[in-house]
Amino acid sequence: MMPRAKSPAFSTSQWFRWMVLTLVCISLGTLIIMAQEVSQELQNLREELHENIQWNLTQIEVDLLQFENEARLAGLDPAADLAQLRLRYDLFYSRARIAMGSRCLSDAAIDSGASELVGMLRDYLDKTTPLIDAGDDRLRPDLTKIAADARTYRQTLRRTITRLIQDHAAATVASREPLTLLMQKLGWTTAFVLISLITLLYATLLYATLILRQQSEASKRENERLTSRLQATVGTALDAVIVATRDGRILDFNPAAERIFGYSRSEALDRPPEDLILSEQTVGEYRRTKEKIADGVADGSRFTVTTRRKSGEEFPAEMSIAWDVSADGRIFISYLRDVSDQVAAEQGLRQARDDAVAAEQAKTNFIAVVSHEMRTPLNGLLATLDFATEEAANASQKRFLDLARASADQLLRHVDDVLELSKAETGQLAIVQETFDLRALLDSVVEPAKAKADQMATSLTLEAPDKLPTMIGDPFRIGQILNNLVTNALKFASGGAVAVAARLEPLRRKQVRLAIDVTDTGIGISPEDQGRIFDPFVMPDASYGRSAGGTGLGLAISRGLAERMGGSLVVESTPGIGSRFTLSLPLATGRRTQDGSANATSAAPVAGHKLDVLIVEDNLTNRIVLEEMVTRLGHDVALAENGLIGVRMAAARRFDVILMDVSMPEMDGPTATGEIRRAGASRKSRVIAVTAHSMPEEIERFRKAGMLDILTKPIARAALERPIGRAATGEAEAQAAPAEQAARPTFDPERIDEISAALGLDRTISALERFCADMRRIGARLAADEALTAEDHAALFHEAKGCAAVIGHRPLTLVA
Template sequence: MARAARAVLVVVLCLFLTLLILLGLRIHDSLSELRGEANDNLHWNLSQLEVDLVRLGEEMRVDALQPDASLKELRKRYDLFYSRAQNAIGGKGYSAPGLNDLPQQFAALLNAYIARETPLIDGSDATLRENLPAMADRLAELRDKLRKTSIAMIDALAKQGDEKRDAFSNLVRQMALATGGTILLLGALLGVVLWLNRVAAREQALTARVSERLAATIDTALDAIIVADHEGRIIQYNPSAEKTFGYSKADAMGRDLGTLIVPPGLRAAHTAGMTRMRQSGQFKVVNAGRIQITALHRSGREFPVELAISSADGDQGRIFISFLRDISDRLAAEAELTSTRDKAVAAGRAKTEFVAVMSHEMRTPLNGVIASLEIASGMATEPELRRFIGLAQDSAQLLLRHANDVLDISRLESNGLQLTVEDFDINAHVGGLVETFRPMCDEKRIDLRYTMTGERPILQGDPFRLGQIVRNFLSNAIKFTRQGGVTIEAEVSESRSQTRVIEIRVTDTGPGIPEADQARIFEDFVMLDPSFGRTGEGAGLGLAICRRLAQAMGGEIGVESTPGEGSCFWLRIPFALGRKPVVVAGTEDRAPMPAMDVLVVEDNATNRAVLGELLRRLGQRVTFAFDGEKGAAAATAHRYDVILMDVSMPVMDGLTATGLIRQSGASKNSRIVAVTAHSMPEDLVRIRKAGMDDMLMKPISSGNLIRVLSGTALINAKPVDGLIDDDRIAELKMAIGADGLARLAGKFLGDGSQLIARLLSDEALEAPAETLGAICHEAAGLASVLGAAKLRSLCARAEELCRSGRAGDAREILRRELGVVWQETATSVKAMLP
């Protein structure tokens, strides 16, 4: 900006100087013109001509009165008049501009008089004396006419002179203004120069500071930095280079780089490269990025280094900056990593075999669950119960399919995948899949819509494989959509005699996919954002498996996407028409209990869905809030009969929200129930102190929820002090049977042993309070599933200590008591196993 201002000032100054020169030339021309004018001479001629006419007239009157007088003097006077008249007629002053036709009139009068009188003057004396009276009269008449013409000419010349003087004055004023402007511009330019000098001084100081920081950076760099001139002599050598090569800076400065750190076997190549560079300016290693070579230590030991050389122009020619890093440890680690990788590959094969065996082992209990649900479905009479049994059947089938998924990958690779053939309702099947994703969409606060247009046939094929593709499409769409929504559309795109081609489209409002990547995403292990901070999760296999599944079923998949607008994943698969109708559970509502307005304040989408479904089954009117702040606002604006308030939530916790509700608002006196996984005495005190009326423990059962809604307090229930909660065990036996309880106990022992071992490890016990508290929370949740009361109480207490800033006490309790409590709990649980 300073350079631009200076340039503008210089240009304007040049224009002003040019203007001064032009004005000076015009003033010079005006002065020359004024000096060259003959106006004064014209005035003198006219005056003299007037005098000559007067004298000639006087001489004529005298001679007319003296008949004997000589006429010689008269003729002399006439000759003088004649000569003056000729000078006046041909004079320069009479041709001055601005006189118009006055000089012509003047000349015409003189010429006419001379032409008439000259013959008489030149004639005889007798003739001249005879005409003297008449000549005197004509002379007097000429004088009057000439006087009028002369006065007109003098007036014109005077006016013209005034105009020229005014023009000259304007030129002088313009010259003065231009001179003043030039002086001002010169002052401004001087100010700019002074300012630029100060800026240059600041920049010089800044450059000096930058140089100091650069030198400090070089001196503190972890890599060895060596700077050499074009002859290969070392001119800068940082402390890391001293540690790397064993030479001090004093020993290295000025030494030849090749003889100092280049091994003997590479010195010839180094010398040849330096010679080639000096002669032709060609580089091979310089500015070529990182390379790996061998360097020489002062002790004579050769070791591998990573080298990068760049060049720059120095004060005395080109310089070379070398960055070197000792990679001995890294190469050793890579060798060890390669060995470890080989071992991991072998272990991976063993793991794959183990997972395959386990997938077979998991099928037996899952088949028992599915069979039991099938029997229960036939025995159920209430439509609502049949609907939930149907959902449980779908979930059990899904779990079984996931167990088989491990084997499907290998089968897909070896083309050994076997597709099932069964009848299914395409609309109900896809609609059910969509509903399983609704809690996820509610949590992200995006819309989820499903429509099927046209024919809704009963099809024959593999619904799970179809669902596997649709679930993958939905999962990806929801995962990458932050606002807007996801739409699922299904239709029969082609009808044949006994076949229908089903087209399913999943459209989102996410970031979209570039056209260059739209084909790659269906390849194995392809992720468009493979960084550690990517938004989505996964290994890049989902869409590749979907493509192979679609091909195995005779269909195809694809994507249409515009970056910034969203994507549409589509699937087209032909299915045969089914041979029997699919039974769909009824949707009639059961008779509700007395309805109340219930506000559920819960940040977890799954918990909201469970609580909402249980409350709706009980005939309650349910409103949801996603955090304490929104819950407090909703309770203040509208009166609710019961408020189910989660205790731990983001933005605002349940205790704070309860305090706000109790202060004022429509729900100030409503019943507020804490929903929490904690039942420690100090938790009960905090809940009471915050203004809550009751507490509902997680996991939530229908019986406890009914008691809460009916007003029967649970908060003062006697805490369980034993190792195992017998009531919880009895509830589990009724829900999943003895076999199911045994399987749950076995899983509890397996997962619990790993989690307790992790919690007692040095890594966990020495972790920050927040991390240790999270592990304790996970252990407390695992204990509450099976009713391991003492273990849950211990882990919950440790979590509370971490939250209250007493992590040291929590670590002491865990070291002292956790191992013993776990052993006691494990012994009691093993007793339940058959």
């Protein structure tokens, strides 16, 4: 490449511009200076006109004459009021003083006459003022003399003023001669400047014409180059580019359009796009869009149309339209892209999404069905085992029955783990914030496990600081995690040792990090399995799985709970040596509360009168079990084998309590409850759902149907005693019908009783206070933050509903 020649320091055009600019600046500067001088002279002239000496001096004589006349008239009337005389004198006095201090009398041209005038006025004022200021008695005798003196001074004043006016006129004429000369100079200068500017303008126009001609030629060459480049770009574009007139004639049809639509350029020219490439259902939309773009109503944004190839095949295309003006008038440029593959891919993604949603729903339905079908026989099995254990004839029978009960309990835990995992995956696990005693929580986990540890010849120890502050968190969920960890450690450390160690690390004021290590001397976990054990249904390996039972859900649930509480659960393990699981949670510290056990209330129902109880259950085993439980509570029992029979019996006879199964032939439980609530003798009876369905949305549906209490299978006798006990104390009538929901307590008494029994009165109050604070926080955020998305609202409502469900707040549980 040849080096480009350097341009001179100043080109001809630059010199010309500098010269024109210099001349213009000099001319304008001259005009500005002369204009300032003219302005100053005119200002002086205006000031002279403002203080016209002739008028001022003449007015002094007039004021003196009026004073003279007033004095003469007052002298002729001895009773005349002299106030008017004094007013005339005051006017004359003021005018004289103003004239004596005027700039007009300081002009050098009239200096001598002005001094004489000022002296006369001063003498006259000094002589007359004391007489005027004296009292009327002294002034009246001198009025004739005052009038005569005024006449004499006025005549002398007139001669002096006449001479001053003549001198001032001559001085004024002399002072205006420089202004006249200055105006002449300004005129000549202005004419010169105008001629110069016209000359420069003419030269500039000639120069501009030359430059514009050169630029026009350069622009023409550039346009030719751009046109060639544009033609090459359009010709090689992958998208179809079609140019058409407003009346629908195709002017250009690029090679991509030929390839996409199958027409040659010659076949497409002068034909309308509507007839050539657009399907019939797309023509109207294309025409409307084109007119909107031409009218400026719409922009050239992309939209999808159905187009047609020469073969007749229709396919989706993405189109964008722009317009321009050319020699052919207004033209429209359409850009089209074949999106058949993209549309097919999107359809595939939508189908995959629909399949995933269907699979998730199928999984949820499967879990619900499995839960129901497993809980129903477990209900009969566990209750029957309880009855049999109570009536065991000897220790051997009791031992075998205890083994059967333990196996059934383990099966029930597996079912509960599956449901717990399902709740965690759908975000339905509620986390509460309440004060709790950390030491008591640790003891409640470790102490009950020591019996099992002793059976396995395993050492189980707890190490924790002597003084632990009262913590704020979810003790139930923390205990659930620790129970899983301790149970797992005991499984794999038979004959070894398991140690639970807790420590606190300060974070900030009233914030600590709770770290709990559960260490065992078991078989350990291989490095490749350490990342898998927290996945659902995962056991490390076959031999590991054979050493202990389980579903592989405990660790998955535990890590999910830890993360929901803002913490973590990690593992360190060496095969053959042992494992250490560390639970780490950020928690707040709170005030120490009294021991809850001292204030705990009993969960047992208060004894009441004998009740009539209707059991509606299609499963024979469950009917027998429930009948036996209710009979042993001392109540009368009637049985119905499905919902339809139960509705008939409830309509014909009033029952105090109705135990209603949910899934039944003929008529299910919610429908039967609705029919009972609508009319009949038992429309206000207490309906208690007895169900194996335990998903939150299902329980909410049962409550809306009019079931005041929900008992989840398998049912323990203690769980059955509480709702029946409330009916026995007379609460059934007040809480029966859905129409009377307003009369129900805001908080579920049963739930409050359970919390009080577990935590004690003080901690229950603290939990309620914390619940109210959480509700205020959620409400304030919903009211104040306008940037919340639909997902944010859903998360906040879900959090509120979870807190309400845990604490037993009925209205919020149903609304949220």
